[in-house]
Amino acid sequence: MNQRKNKPIIGITIGDINGISAEVTMKALQDNRLLKNMTPVIYAHGKAITFYRKLLKLEDFNFMQIRSIEEAHPKKVNVLNIIEECPEILPGVETAEAGKMALAALDQAIGDLKADKIQAMVTAPLNKNNINSAELKFVGHTEYLTQAFGAKESLMFMIAEDLRVGVVTGHIPLAEVPKNITGPNIKQKLKIMLKSLQEDFGIQKPRIAVLGLNPHAGEEGLLGSEEEAIIQPVIREFKDKGHMVFGPYPADGFFGMMHHKKFDAVLAMYHDQGLVPFKALSFENGVNFTAGLPIVRTSPDHGTAYNIAGKNVAEEGSMRAALFSAYDILTQKQGWQEDE
Template sequence: MNQAPSTKHQAPRLGFSVGDLAGIGPEIIYKTLLDERLLQVCTPVIYGTATVLFDDFPTAPDAEPLTFRQLRDVADIAPGRLNAVTCWDEDYHLSPGQPSAASGGAARESLLAASRDLKAGRLDGLVTAPISKDNTQADNFRFPGHTEFLTSYFDAPESLMLLADEAAGLRIATATGHVPLKDVPARLTADLLRTKIQLLLKSLQQDFGILKPRVAVLGLNPHAGENGLLGREELDVVLPVIRQFEHDGHLVYGPYPADGYFGTMQFRQFDATLSLFHDQGLIPFKLLAFERGVNFTAGLPVVRTSPDHGTAYGLAGQFKADESSFRAAVYLACDVLRQRASVGREGQGR
């Protein structure tokens, strides 16, 4: 499984999966790697080929070239250098803004190769560029997204999509993830909610160093059900779970009506917010933190982050994509690895 860096002072080895080659993944990786300071905090390992990603890359006229150590085997990683692992032999060509079976296949092969090396302990963490959930489907990849694939691949009983903007102290998780809205009420059981809150509390402690986290839980219905008038999920499912966590000594509160909660900036009083379905949490998060936000998968035995946006096919090839979210994902992965290592050392010292 995932291992810590081999020496006390060695920067973590971070695998970068390239995402859909027709999207902005190659561009945001390229722009992130232009900052040489990145090599002071991690050793990047890009899964693809340097040729297809950067030699033929549609850059701005004054863009700087990047030099990679091209590898066939991740065991040959050179610390303090840009590394690129060849994970396909086909002659792929970038077609910005034009997703195809080839671009989706490259995204899939890059992710699978990086995940294998992470599972084998040859990497310390993974940063994933955006994929098209539809364009990536294949016989060996039947998952609605990175989160579900990695949860299965690393044999985690459950995971949690957690969006974070550490600069603003904003963290929003979602209980049901990539689920059609019509299926959310049936999925939202007391057992699921307990599991997601437990994962969130543990991650805030283990990954973010918050010893006694304060967590807010949102309601499912308008006005959090208005005491049963607009829906009973809050009374029958959400509130009993919250009260049990309170009884056990945890600082878990709610359920809060989502509109007023975000409209009055009440989230600033908490270390994290648990939304009950995807858009309930991601819409306000992206409104507040789109350029800096990071998608972190809590509950995994490994560290995985990604930018908080998609493939943006309409921007691809124009050299206008903002790499800030991808860069933040790299730094958050390093921070979480450092925090987990610190928790591990404290545990060994007891």
């Protein structure tokens, strides 16, 4: 494993350079606790970081430009130039050049992860629109990384201090959700969630709440049949195997009455059902973790925020949490593997 003085090297892909990605990354890395535990490498371009250092008046933010991961300094923030020429930086403006840079950063970090040159990845927000092309349909980081690392399935797992939410269906149109709520799909996501809670978070006997698909969890068939026909049989199957899986619960009352505090994780049926309450409750320190991959990847739970880009008002809490979470999960996984 390529480390410097027993500290993991954690790669940070810069995302959209015209959004708030650089700002939250630089602000988060000013927390000295991070440098004590990890060697950060930002996949970007030195000129872009210098631009924002000056614009945002972050005089205390220092970094070292490197040409390869092997040059990474363990006591400094490192910036790896992933393209020859830095594109023009236009805070708040969507450009094709920024999209190309974001994709180049992601692809190079993936390559370094596969080569074990870095030990984890934190992805800053990017814009799907300026990455998509006729050759590439980019739906999101989760799907792109799942394919890149050859995983059959993964789980979008939103994590915070007292709340963890996974989703059965992710970045698909709402109209396609019902036909993707199947017994096999729910089983697969539950298996990944159980394994992740044990291996990534050290919870040996996790308690999981499963939400219903329909309002009031179907109201015993009055408002939908998926709960009785699909979801309940899966829950019974997991219970019969000794797992503490409960539900299905109506989503509104479940979060409204703060029942999530009684469980280690919640499995929602679709994207907004899980992410709306998660972000309402944990937006400032929420983290998006991709469970089920052979590598550790986290990200902040917000987007590019073009409307505030370059204005020095972006909050770095979620990015800081993503960096700490990557380190914590990596440490937990290594401990688990050593115990096996």
